[in-house]
Amino acid sequence: MNPNIQQRSGPANLALVCSLLFVGISGFIGPKAFSQPTLSTQFRPLEFTNRAQCAIQSASPTRSMLVVGDSFEAGRLAFNLKSALTSASGTGISSLAISEDDAMTAFRKSVGFTFKIVIQKLLEGDLPYVSGPTADPAFQSLLKSCERQTGCRQLESKIEELWLLSLRASPPQAAGSAARLGCHKVTKFSALHGHLNKTRPQASDLTEIAKVLTGASHGVTACDSNEISPDRHFLLQLDLLAMNETSFESRGFDFWNSVKTYTAWAWRRSPEVHAAMGRFGKLFPSLTLEEQVLLVPNGCRSVTLPKCELQRLSLDAVRELAKPPGVVSGFEQNLPNGPQDDVIKRGVRSVNNGFLGTQASDAAAWAKNFVTRFNEARWVSRNKIQGALRNARLLERIPGETLLKDISADLKTFDAGKNHALLSQMAAVCLEARVLEDPGLKILRPDFENVIKAGLLPESQNRLQEIAQSALDLARGLRPLCESLERSLFQTRRSDSKTFTWTYLSDWSRERMGPLVSLDESQVQVDSKERALGWPRPENYLNLVSPKTTTDSSSAIILCRSPLSCAQLIFKSYVDIYYVATWSAAFQNARKLKDTNLFNPYAEMTACRIYDPWFATEQANADLTQRLIVSALSAPLPVPLFFESTERRPRAISLQPKTSGPTANQPGELQFEAVYAGEDSKKTFFTDLGPLTGAPCAVQYSTDAGAPFQVYGVSGVTVNFCSDGKQGVADASDDGTTKQSTAKYSVCGGCTVNATSAVSAASYAAPPGPLRFLFGAMRAFGLYSDATKDAVNRPISYTVNPAYVVDTYRDNGATIPSSCTNSLTKGYRCHSDICAAHAAEVFEVRSGQKAISSGIRYDGEERSSVGGQQTGVVGLRAEGCDSEILARVRCDAAKGDFEVIGEFSAFSKQCTSVIQKMKSRTR
Amino acid sequence: MKLLIAFCGLIAASILFVPAPAQANWSLSQSVVEREDQIQIVNRLTCVPSKSGSTSVNSLCMTLCQASTCEWNEPTCRDCLGTSSEVLRDIFTRLTATYRTEFNTQNTSADSDDFATTLRSMPMILLGPKSPYDFFNSSQDSEFGRSVEASCGSKDGFVAVALDEDSRPMAAVFAICSSRIVRLLK
Incomplete structure (x- = not known):
């Protein structure tokens, strides 16, 4: 199983964007023609990310959001009403039937409904965005002028006008019926939230996802479930299932900003929402929704673009309150240094390892701990x-x-x-x-x-x-x-x-x-x-x-x-x-409405430039280039030597108020910029004295006390030799433990070459010239290979589409075959070849037809032993089509870079018709 | 059947929980009712003919109701249910510290006229002991009850809170006691 390793430079950057977009495309599962509206299709694909990828994703809008809610004031309202009636009943007249549980349930449903109707309208295009390039400039300036006011009638009137127009475009019942949004009340954390607890999904996690979705207890119920619950705290999950993914990547933050604006209005003013509140329709609008709910991205992406600014940092610091009771936070201090200080002090930490207790199953208990601590801090x-x-x-x-x-x-x-x-x-x-x-x-x-x-x-x-x-x-x-x-x-x-x-x-x-x-x-x-x-x-x-x-x-x-x-x-x-x-x-x-990047501490660390998710990648690339150049330059010299200068990861020591620059503080804002420790780059000089002294001696000088002594240290490269009968395949694996085989009938053998002694001995004998360069280059690539094994600081992500996992599970007699793990953790259906799987996915997205099987024949006699870009022809079989559909593809599995070149084609009439329909859909 | 239930609910719940003393020739009350499947807070003003012939208090009914009795729904009060309003927090927890009363015992009709005129011109909510709006006190023996007592002489009374054009509470403006109305000043 190869992870989607993201590359930054040049076309690889494009690969990242494509990959991110693809993650979205693969989630375009709701409206597919073949999809029945089952539970498994109501969730976004889960994105498992390591630290660097999580940091990168913080600048991208989330597609799945959690609403952490507190029904206390709704329950207290019912209590107050009952108290009023109790005093009246003293006169012998019975009271109304009002219970706290009823009120809390109605409140939770009302919150869900309000978000649902607003999001549906925005996804349908019935409501315009309130910010961004397409938003009405007059509306935006009105919104800005109202930002700091407690009331703004003009704004409310304007929103009301837009709302009425949206009703004409799409009546509420129609808006509610479209499957553009998954809305669930989470009762238990399960494998469906595995991305919060793990950076890499295992085969067992896929099985768990399938079991949760096909079993009797899902751990989720519909948002509008009538189940009366005594739980004061609740967790709703909103998954965006169908929208234009390409534009969402650039406009998603405006989308969520619009959701917040319209939701706050609709809670108080929308007759549709008031009707959904049932018998509390005249009372709930007086509850301050903004005080009762907190929006949390379900993963590493964000609801609001992170900024290194006091208010944003303050909101993100709320994360500390989601930790178990007793964990000290800046909120307990009488004289806090502020979130800008805390973020530096906390420093490097892990992500997606369940650090907020999401491994425990009881979601209501989790919400209770968080909300209780939050409310206590608020009262203080x-x-x-x-x-x-x-x-x-x-x-x-x-x-x-x-x-x-x-x-x-x-x-x-x-x-x-x-x-x-x-x-x-x-x-x-x-x-x-x-x-x-x-x-x-x-x-x-x-x-x-x-x-x-x-x-x-x-x-x-x-x-x-x-x-x-x-x-x-x-x-x-x-x-x-x-x-x-x-x-x-x-x-x-x-x-x-x-x-x-x-x-x-x-x-x-x-x-x-x-x-x-x-x-x-x-x-x-x-x-x-x-x-x-x-x-x-x-x-x-x-x-x-x-x-x-x-x-x-x-x-x-x-x-x-x-x-x-x-x-x-x-x-x-x-x-x-x-x-x-x-x-x-x-x-x-x-x-x-407030939102906080609860699950991604690297949101603020990246925004404040305390952490650079691309540093390790760029450093490895720069080191490789430098070593190759030094090898070339030193090749003619009488002794092998090299000099290299390696940048240390910048270490921020404080965040200071920003005083100038194009993005200097707006009124009421306090932006920060990082101050770094003045550390020199790490410089290393090395020479092998062997050719001169005749003894295997080397000298190394480094400005870093901890620098390893790298005597041509290309040690321990494991080489696997594979063959599928037609193509000889030899893949150098990343960690020497996972066998990567793309051939269906491959036979593999492995051996380890101790390159250190081999190269060292060879260098002793190597005269100045091309052979010397060859050894230098081998060392450079060897070290580069080591650098690419950094599983933390180089961006790595996996994507799991719950619907595909369930299909695979059902198709294979309640198991997930191990051969499916690779494609399933890349967000595809189960196909043996990853390039073929990608082509099948593109076909499904474009046609709305399910691809039953997909295979590939690569161009040339043999596949490259070290990966790289390849081309070939994919043949797939789809539902509603009696023969093979073909497409040329170009892909680089190691970089996660895939492309279908040209159009899909077929020879049978039935399949041609499917392709024609597909073309008309995508036009 | 539904109508019948709603009617019964109305009858059941429409009860004064702060009845005015017998000596007053008007009474103000607040009740919780369910009408057309909606729970609502309803205020009712009832006037009885004055034996003394004084028209001063009846003018309250005349100004507000143009009849001897009338009732009206509490207006929507933005952010008033809960603990977020600073104004309501001050009223429920520190009424006497925040407001002072301006007693005008010599001419109560001036205040009741003032109240009626104000109520007609701007939306107001009424807060009484055991008020649905009280999210700050946990028992009837609350700071608010004591404050009302300090202003009115007894705990039976209301505090009228004026709302601004966005329906947010601005300030307490009147203490409506069982036999008189007192203006509250910050």
Whole structure:
């Protein structure tokens, strides 16, 4: 089984595009004439990818999307309605039958219906895209102007107008009947989600897929299933089955953007959607859909093109919350460095290995964990806003200047020089003020200013900005006082006789100053409640008094025990506002449906240029070229020598705000660019002294301490010799374990040549000249071959079409023959030859007729032993056709590059008719 | 049969869950009903003839209903069911801290007229104890109930919230107590 190894340079780049498009083409299974609308045809082909390919796919629009939903508020609505009725029933009148489970089920169905109707309309072309080259420019500018507004009537009217037009084009019942979309509620993760857990499908995975789809328990039910479920959390899967794949590759992001815009509108305004909500049709539209669902691409592709920007990174950071409880994320920090810092710290990681727990079968439990953690983090964020607003309101009566005066007065009144507690809190306040206001303290402070400016703060945005500004003013106002203290009282701090400690640092600053504080705490023990209140001032500075009992001092609650505590309260508000701004895209009231690249951590790493999926490929190509050139140049020299310079993979050390360039920040945006460690390329010099000294000696110098000693290191190449009776086939395998045989009757034998000693010995004898070059070239290709074995950093993908797997399973008596694995994992039906399989697939897509069998006769006497491009004639048999259909093909199985040259042809009347129909379909 | 069920549902559910005290000559109530297979929140205002001959409170009915009783459906309130609205969060959790009342005990008719005029000119939702809109409190002994009590003197009352042109809640504008109407100011 050869993977689809993607090549970048030249025509190979085209091969990638073709391959990606093909993945889509192979999914064009819904409307095929022969296809019955069975469950297996309702899913997109599964794409198994390794790290590099996953990174590449992040820039491509997804064709399969998961909707993670929370029905809690629908259930709570039912509870509220029942409560209202219960209070009424006290008078002896019975109540309406409303149950939480009914409401939650109706909600889940309504969500599914809304997405379905919108997606159907967009796929049918009944609704126009809201963005992209074909979108109405006036509409786009209206959309842009409404982006940051809470309400936009003009936009809603415009969408309503478009919606009405779409209804005329295609009434709802017609839209619902077309098989352009698969919509399922996922109850269990199964082999149908194997691509989230594996980078390479095995034969057993194919069998599992077939078993799931043909067995009694599929793990999925229809979106609109009436099954009442007590599950509060749900997972819907939406698979796009039929659309123009070529244009979708370039317009898919506009498609999803349109889905989000229309869905949000339809939820609130569409009579069709309201009808689908059943008895809740007048209530559900008042539920904020954007708060109840989160869109997640089902795989490595994206819903929104990833950008290295604060809001996007914030949304993608939500991934951490999908991990099991207890896994620490940036959301738990009081003073987070932000997602741009976390993405660097987390560094290289694995993908598609079930790292989010999708190997467990219970999808509802998975959704529950994720949604619960997400909601908790959201509450923390929203409570911080409420806290900041409340504190600001309570402290309104103390202007900043007054507070500064009172702090100074306290220092004198209570003799700070002799008052350890007072001086300690003063030191804490000075340190916190400095962290807040001094941009020079880069190590201690995050980028407060830019983040607060770029954050999507809620409706109380202006007020929050004011609060942040007043906190900053206070911090700046404290600077002269703090500086004078640094020259006087703070200077006397000695380890043996401390005049102050860091006891009174707030939680957020303790988080930053960890070691500093722990040192003090080992010596000074202060109760945490006392610490929170501040130094024990004899008289409380500011009390919160209940409005009803203003005269009763016993009901007073201490707001600030001292002016210093008030200052810390204000600073805390600033830090909280920063926190909210940092994660605002993830947690604040959404004006748009949110999506997150949950399963692809390389989405943001690629967008931020932390990871280059093409690096290994380009490096291998560059090294090969360099080694060949060096071999040619060194061939005439008296001793074999080489010099090579190999680029190291760039290592990003931080993401810094982007300040210039054509894509510099838009208002409200904070884009980042990577800063790399300045590392030199790896330089290696090698010479074999054998020809001069007569002894097998070699010298190597490298700037990389870990560079292997490469004495013509073409070691361990396994060569298989195969023959099919007609063609002698010899394939060098990638890993020496998998036999690649394309001939039907091949007989293979293998042996390993220890090329190191062979080449080394030969080089000893090799005189300068062509033979020397030959050995140099062998070494270059040998190392290139090693480089191509990188299963992680060179893009590799496999595609499995569930419908084909099921057909194969059924046709072969409930088994998947091992000979089918190769073509089935490339997204084709089971055919023995991969080029023939591709031709069969093209025929099916174009004609809508199933290709029953497909074989190939290659041009020439023998197939190339190392692969490469080949041509031949494919003969296939199809349903509804009594003879063979022929087509010339060109293919390169190693590169995954296939092409049907010219037209399909046939000799029988029946088959010619099929071909004619096919031509008229594709015109 | 369906109609019969709907009718029974209507009768069953159309019940005041915040009845006004007997001394008031008008009462405002909110109920949950199912009509034409749709669950709805319905408000009802009922006026009784005033023995004292005062027309001040009856003018509420006259302005709103042009009759002694009328009912109206709660308008669609965008994003009001759930916890996303900051305005509703403030009302349900910190009404007294966010709003102050402007009692006009000398001339309550001015406030009721004001309320009636406002209700006719702009959509408003009514929030009472055990309100379907309350996603913030878990029991009737809630902060909201206490706040209504602080404004009205008893927990039986409503807070009227004005909606903007996009049907989003803007602010609480009136506390509708059992015997008077009080304007709320931020």
